[in-house]
Amino acid sequence: MRGGALSLQGLRRTFGGIVATNDVSLDFAAGSLSAIIGPNGAGKTTLFHLITGMIPPSAGRVFLDGQDITGLDRQAIVRRGIGRAFQVASLFPSFTVAESLAAAILTHEGRTANLFRAFPPRDAAARAEEVMELCGLRPLADTVSRQLSHGDQKLLDIALALALDPKVLLLDEPTAGMGPEERWRMIDRIHRLWQARRMTLIFIEHDMDIVFRIAETVRVLRYGTVLAQGTPEEIRRDPAVIEAYLGSEHALEAVP
Template sequence: MTGHLELRGLRKAFGGVVATDDVSLTFEPGTLSAIIGPNGAGKTTLFHLITGKLPVTAGQVLLDGVSITGLDRREIVRRGIGRAFQVANLFPTFTVEDSLAAGLMAHAGRTASLLQSFPPPDVKRQAEEVMELCGLTQLARTEARHLSHGDQKLLDIALALALEPRVLLLDEPTAGMGPDERWRMIERVQRLWAARSLTLIFIEHDMDIVFKIAQNVRVLRYGAVLAEGTPEEVRRNPAVVEAYLGAEHAL
């Protein structure tokens, strides 16, 4: 498993409005990176372009040196790009275990088996492994609608992990959580990253979290890259302090 993600001159325009403007970034395999910036900076749009949810106006997305630009979303997932959303996308009446089993079977093209014994033993084992990794084992028989907000987001991450991505994108994994729950979530994210040796990229507005766990930070403003570097370098960058961080987060 590798997971080298490269964005070359990525641009997205909606008519005369440019949402992503000539973004060129490289994410090395196995790194943990944050993308930050003001609201409307183009962070989620960038994720949409990487995953094929939005078509690219110009530029390329490459995974391990091979262009995935223009491929449909399912093929991009098969190639190794996984994503969990700011608002979890779940089947509310499915249990945690059944949600993972259904995702695994759909990914493997085994949807016909859904009408037979469910889940098959091999899929059940895979689901159990992912639940253990994500700390969801005790909730295996709980329907998604009855999970806490934090556990719903964990299940969404688990669904992405079950598809064995090389690159995992997390869109504000701590959104809507209280302080304690935020830190529990981010500690879990760190453990998942280490256990799977993923290239993990997350969008986050909590700068305490960003500067504590990210190895590299990319800053967007008006759809363009304003700065990138280590947390220390970004915190010392006058343009970033002025545009986004403010004096309270500067070194």
């Protein structure tokens, strides 16, 4: 698996008189691991919506490996190689983990007829097995999706996206709603998945300990604009970021 190079150029999105993102220009190198942080309302999730085609930009362009994908529908963007975690409960709540993964693969390939006969086909079942092994979900293969714990549902969300072989994977607060131990198990699993697949991975996260532990590059949004970007150490020491978002606690931790 090779990650894709993602480039955002002048992305702007308004909702009536509200500017959600304003002239956001960012480049994500192929195979990189990046975090996007910022206070609530900074435009982080809106940015993901723009990248994945859930909403069109008011201005600006999105490029994947140099190809303009702005304005393509969501399915076309997924086929080009940009993945985002599904919401399990709204997709396959009565399917087992293995069946959910096979169904996602078949849907992605336009083979929905196989959902109603000879399901799952051998090739889709084999790929589902591979993804379960990679994500540590093999012991839960026969568990119905809606019966999974919150953390395992989140992991299945990620597995469903991985099953589509994305070049770029977007994760919106993958540890939300988890306790401390569960959060660290999840982030360790995500980091190992990135190391194994070397896809371009971009995640939104509010837990700064997690961000500073695993991200290669951190981008900070504020009021829909890019406030700063750099390595975790550079971000921790940036006076504008400290004042706007981090506070003194994380900055002091960075002093040797």
